[in-house]
Amino acid sequence: METRPPDGPAFNRADYYRTALKQLGIQTYERRTIIDISTESTWEQKKERGSSVRGKAAQFNDSAELRHVYEDAIAQRGVRTVLLDEAQHLLKVSSSTRLIDQLDWLKSMTNTTGVLHVLIGTYELLALRNLSGQTARPGLEIHFPRYQFQHEPDQHDFQGALLTLLRQVPLEVDEKALLQQWPYFYERSIGCVGVLKDWLVRAVAATLTDRQSIVTFARLQEYALPEAQCESMAMEAASGEQELHYTASRRQHLWSLLGMSAATERKEEPEAVTQAITAEVEKEESSPQKKTTRRGEQSPRRVPVGPTLAAEEKPEKCSFSGAVVELSPVHLAQAALSKLQCPECGAIWTARIRGETVSFPPHSPPTKRRAQAVPRWIRQGATWTPYSKSV
Numbered sequence: 001m002e003t004r005p006p007d008g009p010a011f012n013r014a015d016y017y018r019t020a021l022k023q024l025g026i027q028t029y030e031r032r033t034i035i036d037i038s039t040e041s042t043w044e045q046k047k048e049r050g051s052s053v054r055g056k057a058a059q060f061n062d063s064a065e066l067r068h069v070y071e072d073a074i075a076q077r078g079v080r081t082v083l084l085d086e087a088q089h090l091l092k093v094s095s096s097t098r099l100i101d102q103l104d105w106l107k108s109m110t111n112t113t114g115v116l117h118v119l120i121g122t123y124e125l126l127a128l129r130n131l132s133g134q135t136a137r138p139g140l141e142i143h144f145p146r147y148q149f150q151h152e153p154d155q156h157d158f159q160g161a162l163l164t165l166l167r168q169v170p171l172e173v174d175e176k177a178l179l180q181q182w183p184y185f186y187e188r189s190i191g192c193v194g195v196l197k198d199w200l201v202r203a204v205a206a207t208l209t210d211r212q213s214i215v216t217f218a219r220l221q222e223y224a225l226p227e228a229q230c231e232s233m234a235m236e237a238a239s240g241e242q243e244l245h246y247t248a249s250r251r252q253h254l255w256s257l258l259g260m261s262a263a264t265e266r267k268e269e270p271e272a273v274t275q276a277i278t279a280e281v282e283k284e285e286s287s288p289q290k291k292t293t294r295r296g297e298q299s300p301r302r303v304p305v306g307p308t309l310a311a312e313e314k315p316e317k318c319s320f321s322g323a324v325v326e327l328s329p330v331h332l333a334q335a336a337l338s339k340l341q342c343p344e345c346g347a348i349w350t351a352r353i354r355g356e357t358v359s360f361p362p363h364s365p366p367t368k369r370r371a372q373a374v375p376r377w378i379r380q381g382a383t384w385t386p387y388s389k390s391v
Helices: 013-023 042-051 055-077 087-091 099-113 123-128 152-166 175-179 182-189 193-209 217-222 227-244 248-257 261-266 270-286 329-335
Strands: 081-085 116-120 339-341 348-350 352-354 357-359 376-380 383-387
Touching: 013 055, 055 099, 081 087, 087 099, 087 116, 087 123, 099 116, 099 123, 123 227, 152 175, 152 182, 152 193, 175 182, 175 217, 182 193, 193 217, 227 376, 227 383, 329 357
Parallel strands: 081 116, 339 376
Antiparallel strands: 339 348, 352 357, 376 383
């Protein structure tokens, strides 16, 4: 089912349960009340107390009750998978609700019902993957990428997709002539088949309305998306793709966290590492045991052995440090934008200008991935474009 956006500032779980129950064919449910006959005025007290519940308390109680009904309905219907389209609407939370609470809620629903939950949405869902290692661990990311113009196999695949869609048009189409214009179709669809399909549907509908029998290239140009809209879509897609790309510099940071960087730099063979550990263990076993320590003295403890990353050791430089950028000082001045985002590690630095050459300054990969709202230049393939939205 489609995850509907909230009417208010936060995602409404009670509305989610109602929509799911209706899709399962359940319009009503039975509510039972057990009353202790030995308690005086029980019904009056409950009725009076129930009538005074207003606002958030009432919404919370309704949501909890609907959740139990929803979980029972899933078990009775034998549901195995719940597909949530437009799942990025789950990220719309109020100021008092943490984003990780939504992830905990989905995890609890999966554990309670035993039903797989699949979230389908935009790159905004990437905000869920790094909230908590414990909650994100059971998840699996599946990326459906767009066709990349710089990859020759993707060019052939895009042309094949275009030809397949053109053959579904119920009107006369010059397939050969239109296929020669495939770069234009790629430009106005940014390599996404869904955008291309909607574009062709609009053009075909307009042709049928005008009672014409031929879909021309001029008609398709008339219903193509504006360049400004395509540019905005391409920037968002490139930003999301960069978040998914785990660069070599970020892998170096992972090695340093795991204590692997020093051993990797020396390129020690596994046998040499094993011999060193064996020698250390034999040395510890052959050494005489120390006497029992007195009160106040430090208790025996295990001392880490092997290479460790010293605190004073400088972090490694990103592989993109000092790289020449395909921009000129004129471009920076015209756009009034001097910040660059590293395509390898995502760090944002001010461009270094030497004469007519623009380069990225030497830098270390950031230790944490944070959303940046700084206007900057980002690289899309081999082209640098200005970008003003947050990653």
